[in-house]
Amino acid sequence: MIIRFQLDGSSMETDVEPGTSLLEALRGLGATSVKDGCSHGDCGTCAVLLDGRAVAACLLFAAQVDGSSIETVAGMAGEEGLHPLQSALLDAGAVQCGFCTPGILLTALELLKNNPDPDEVEVRQALAGNLCRCTGYVKIIEGVLLGADRLAGAEGGS
Amino acid sequence: MGKFTVVGTNERKVDGRALATGQPVFVGDIPPREGLLHLALLHSPHPHAVIRSINTSRAEALEGVALVLTHLNTPTVRYTTAGQGHPEPSPYDARVFDSKVRFVGDRVAAVAADSEEAARRACELIEVEYDILQPVLSLDEAMADGAPVIHDEDDALDVWAAERNCVSHMVASAGDVAVGFAECEGVVDVTCETQYAQHVPIENHIATTYLDEDDRLVIVSSTQVPFHVRRIIARVIDVPVHRIRVIKPRIGGGFGVKQEVLIEDLPALVTMRTGRPAVLEYDRAQEFVSARTRHPMRVRVKLGAKRDGILHAIEMEVWSNTGAYGTHGLTVLSNVGSKTLPLYNKAPHVKFWGEAYYTNLPVGGAYRGYGATQGYFALETAMDRLASELGIDALELRRRNHIRTGETSPIFAALGEGREGVEQTITSCELESCIDIGSDHIDWGAKRGLRHTDGDWVHGVGVSIHMQGSGIPLIDMGAASLKMNDDGSFNLSIGATDLGTGSDTILGQIAAEALGVPLEMIIVRSSDTDLTPFDVGAYASSTTYVSGMAVQRAAYDVADQIKTVAAEMLEVDANEVELTNERAGPPEGDSVSLVQVAHRSLYGVNQRQIGALASCVPELSPPPFLAAFVEVRVDVVTGKVEVVDFVAAVDCGTAINPQLAEGQVEGAVVNGIGYALMEEMIFDGKGRCRTTDLGRYKIPSISDVPPLEVVLVESFEPTGPMGAKSVSEIGINAPIPAIANAIHDATGIWLTETPFTAERVWRALNGHGS
Numbered sequence: 001m002i003i004r005f006q007l008d009g010s011s012m013e014t015d016v017e018p019g020t021s022l023l024e025a026l027r028g029l030g031a032t033s034v035k036d037g038c039s040h041g042d043c044g045t046c047a048v049l050l051d052g053r054a055v056a057a058c059l060l061f062a063a064q065v066d067g068s069s070i071e072t073v074a075g076m077a078g079e080e081g082l083h084p085l086q087s088a089l090l091d092a093g094a095v096q097c098g099f100c101t102p103g104i105l106l107t108a109l110e111l112l113k114n115n116p117d118p119d120e121v122e123v124r125q126a127l128a129g130n131l132c133r134c135t136g137y138v139k140i141i142e143g144v145l146l147g148a149d150r151l152a153g154a155e156g157g158s
Numbered sequence: 159m160g161k162f163t164v165v166g167t168n169e170r171k172v173d174g175r176a177l178a179t180g181q182p183v184f185v186g187d188i189p190p191r192e193g194l195l196h197l198a199l200l201h202s203p204h205p206h207a208v209i210r211s212i213n214t215s216r217a218e219a220l221e222g223v224a225l226v227l228t229h230l231n232t233p234t235v236r237y238t239t240a241g242q243g244h245p246e247p248s249p250y251d252a253r254v255f256d257s258k259v260r261f262v263g264d265r266v267a268a269v270a271a272d273s274e275e276a277a278r279r280a281c282e283l284i285e286v287e288y289d290i291l292q293p294v295l296s297l298d299e300a301m302a303d304g305a306p307v308i309h310d311e312d313d314a315l316d317v318w319a320a321e322r323n324c325v326s327h328m329v330a331s332a333g334d335v336a337v338g339f340a341e342c343e344g345v346v347d348v349t350c351e352t353q354y355a356q357h358v359p360i361e362n363h364i365a366t367t368y369l370d371e372d373d374r375l376v377i378v379s380s381t382q383v384p385f386h387v388r389r390i391i392a393r394v395i396d397v398p399v400h401r402i403r404v405i406k407p408r409i410g411g412g413f414g415v416k417q418e419v420l421i422e423d424l425p426a427l428v429t430m431r432t433g434r435p436a437v438l439e440y441d442r443a444q445e446f447v448s449a450r451t452r453h454p455m456r457v458r459v460k461l462g463a464k465r466d467g468i469l470h471a472i473e474m475e476v477w478s479n480t481g482a483y484g485t486h487g488l489t490v491l492s493n494v495g496s497k498t499l500p501l502y503n504k505a506p507h508v509k510f511w512g513e514a515y516y517t518n519l520p521v522g523g524a525y526r527g528y529g530a531t532q533g534y535f536a537l538e539t540a541m542d543r544l545a546s547e548l549g550i551d552a553l554e555l556r557r558r559n560h561i562r563t564g565e566t567s568p569i570f571a572a573l574g575e576g577r578e579g580v581e582q583t584i585t586s587c588e589l590e591s592c593i594d595i596g597s598d599h600i601d602w603g604a605k606r607g608l609r610h611t612d613g614d615w616v617h618g619v620g621v622s623i624h625m626q627g628s629g630i631p632l633i634d635m636g637a638a639s640l641k642m643n644d645d646g647s648f649n650l651s652i653g654a655t656d657l658g659t660g661s662d663t664i665l666g667q668i669a670a671e672a673l674g675v676p677l678e679m680i681i682v683r684s685s686d687t688d689l690t691p692f693d694v695g696a697y698a699s700s701t702t703y704v705s706g707m708a709v710q711r712a713a714y715d716v717a718d719q720i721k722t723v724a725a726e727m728l729e730v731d732a733n734e735v736e737l738t739n740e741r742a743g744p745p746e747g748d749s750v751s752l753v754q755v756a757h758r759s760l761y762g763v764n765q766r767q768i769g770a771l772a773s774c775v776p777e778l779s780p781p782p783f784l785a786a787f788v789e790v791r792v793d794v795v796t797g798k799v800e801v802v803d804f805v806a807a808v809d810c811g812t813a814i815n816p817q818l819a820e821g822q823v824e825g826a827v828v829n830g831i832g833y834a835l836m837e838e839m840i841f842d843g844k845g846r847c848r849t850t851d852l853g854r855y856k857i858p859s860i861s862d863v864p865p866l867e868v869v870l871v872e873s874f875e876p877t878g879p880m881g882a883k884s885v886s887e888i889g890i891n892a893p894i895p896a897i898a899n900a901i902h903d904a905t906g907i908w909l910t911e912t913p914f915t916a917e918r919v920w921r922a923l924n925g926h927g928s
Binding site for chain 2: 027032033035037038040042043045072074076077082086089090091092093096098100101102105123124125127129130131133134135137138139140141
């Protein structure tokens with residue numbers, strides 16, 4: 001079946017088998033910033049923003065996003081450079097192997113859109129579904145809080 | 159201690175931008191090549207069986223299927239998948255496919271097809287008849303008289319005693335423990351058991367292969383050991399080394415499981431036979447069952463001390479379960495003792511005995527900590543029991559006994575990795591400071607023995623102390639090459655394998671420091687067997703210390719060449735020239751920029767490429783040290799254990815990049831907390847793993863992580879690059895014993911089996927055994 005959706009602001013049209021997951025479809029389209037950690041909805045690695053909401057791409061059929069807007073980490077950085085949240089995670093040392101990083105960034109981005117000034121508990125709640133085996137999460141928490149500060153600072157300055 | 163400019167700073171990872179923007183840098187992100195074949199595997203459903211017949215005709219007839227591989231049409235060479243240097247200390251007991259299967263999940267066949275779906279469907283069409291054999295599903299069954307023999311083949315190499323399922327055997331001693339214990343006034347004897355656990359890198363194993371324009375085989379793999387992959391695959395598939403190129407791009411975590419040369423052989427065979435590119439990727443269930451695990455072990459420790467608490471005799475006995483194949487069986491076994499016993503070097507009488515056994519269960523392999531993790535459970539809980547026995551504070555007992563700078567242990571020479579070790583005197587140790595800092599943080603004096611309660615929760619605090627190593631002395635080898643470019647930048651090529659740790663970054667920092675340039679002037683390329691010099695790869699906490707020293711040597715060589723050119727230009731003595739801020743010159747007076755030096759050497763007078771190649775084979779393995787303090791609370795009604803606070807103070811020498819060093823310890827500690835409290839592979843009575851997804855095999859999520867403080871206590875290791883030691887493994891050893899000791903402080907129960915689930919703790923609290 002043919003589905004149409006927005007991918008990081010570009011119009012996409014693709015022909016998928018009915019049983020194809022969104023994860024398979026996105027990676028098949030070359031959107032390989034969306035990673036596959038378990039294919040079962042357990043690890044959060046494949047998180048994307050579906051109309052602004054973080055979802056596990058492995059748990060959705062591609063057909064379900066027909067007419068929707070998908071954001072991936074590939075669309076986060078602008079022409080002026082990295083998104084402040086990307087910079088903050090790097091500056092906090094929150095990226096080790098980086099395989100879980102896209103899912104963490106998108107889930108944290110959703111959090112900060114809804115709650116620009118989260119505390120540590122809220123960061124933990126938001127990221128409870130994103131597994132990371134490298135960092136022990138300490139620097140991920142620091143990175144998200146730093147990103148929130150920087151985003152608030154940028155808005156205050158503009 | 160040297161004054162550093164680039165070393166000791168929290169530089170962003172050199173690959174950070176690519177990772178944070180989701181660039182296609184992992185194996186699975188590579189766009190599919192024309193004609194790509196997808197591999198699927200047929201695994202054994204039986205723990206122990208002989209394949210009587212196998213019929214692949216229906217599978218081969220399926221549309222889209224290009225090739226079916228079984229034991230009937232693949233090389234029969236015996237090898238080990240262990241991914242170690244040559245000659246490997248692991249037995250040659252595996253084949254690409256064998257006529258016997260030895261665990262549920264063992265290889266039976268592989269199908270290469272146009273699509274993953276066709277490959278999977280074809281696997282279902284393969285007809286296999288098995289002669290089912292009695293399985294061996296535990297250590298005790300493996301060791302029992304008359305146990306079925308798992309490796310009864312006659313062509314396996316270096317199995318210690320196959321007829322009794324014994325893979326390897328290791329003994330070492332100093333003094334005479336019988337005499338020693340007879341002279342002791344306090345003796346404790348503890349036996350602990352650890353569980354099956356898996357590494358769970360978020361990226362599963364994946365390898366892709368193709369023939370390049372020169373008809374050479376290219377293997378792109380998520381591996382920790384690209385050079386070992388090249389050597390081992392060359393032998394197994396009978397293609398010369400010079401026709402193989404192995405590339406490791408970014409990889410999504412390893413923790414030891416990707417030291418294994420686990421899957422590259424199959425796509426390589428498919429590509430060689432069909433001429434087509436091929437890819438094999440494990441799914442999460444395969445990663446649990448058919449990859450590698452931590453060796454489950456039973457470890458007995460007997461400690462004896464005089465009244466003053468100074469240890470006088472130590473005996474350690476180890477029974478290790480290597481599963482169906484003996485990969486890393488001997489060396490992990492050895493390290494249970496070699497990475498733990500030297501910590502308490504006061505005892506003149508020490509004995510180590512260990513054996514590793516085959517079972518019909520998933521295969522043990524390298525896993526961060528590498529045996530030390532299992533050994534420290536018994537050793538460090540025995541220390542607390544001895545403290546109780548002697549009426550000495552547990553922390554004070556450790557202070558009286560741990561090794562210090564300038565001291566040695568007979569175990570360094572007696573026990574190495576699968577053979578005798580190397581004599582070593584400790585040249586840097588800040589363990590005393592680590593203990594002071596950690597005990598202050600946790601408020602040891604006030605909280606130990608207090609048993610503070612809130613509701614049904616009882617609080618307790620515990621400690622454990624640790625050492626590990628920095629590489630394998632006289633075995634490991636790392637090399638680096640460095641050349642200078644027109645603009646005063648440098649290409650650093652290293653065989654070392656960054657598996658997410660940040661080693662590309664810290665090796666770049668070492669080069670930048672030596673050359674007096676910022677990190678961005680170092681272009682780092684690693685882990686490509688065509689383009690970079692040799693390195694054994696990322697394991698045994700070797701990269702910072704071993705590969706780092708190779709980089710330092712190459713960089714100092716290049717620095718000397720730059721100074722020579724600059725001295726010619728400035729008409730001064732080269733010995734006066736220093737390199738700082740991208741300039742070369744005497745501390746006082748004129749200087750030239752590195753751009754001018756590069757231009758002169760490439761285009762001007764006395765033209766030459768400024769560059770160097772250097773290697774490092776370490777003579778020592780200086781240990782990092784760590785003191786861990788934990789506060790737990792135990793729900794005495796349900797047995798649930800929660801970590802309330804955790805501090806790890808660690809001496810890693812100079813922290814080349816403090817943030818990355820902290821990250822290594824934080825990640826290792828949280829992995830260890832998972833191992834201590836929740837992670838366990840569970841098997842049914844037929845050897846089938848029931849915990850094959852991340853819902854049933856629970857690794858710590860962000861919600862499970864307690865307040866965790868890692869404190870770097872710097873020392874200066876005189877034999878290390880810029881004073882550094884390695885720090886990637888040590889943190890994983892701490893949570894099990896520290897938490898067990900804290901649970902005892904809270905409740906008075908001694909736990910001897912991991913993980914400390916609510917059920918086990920409840921049983922122990924209620925006198926039902928653990």
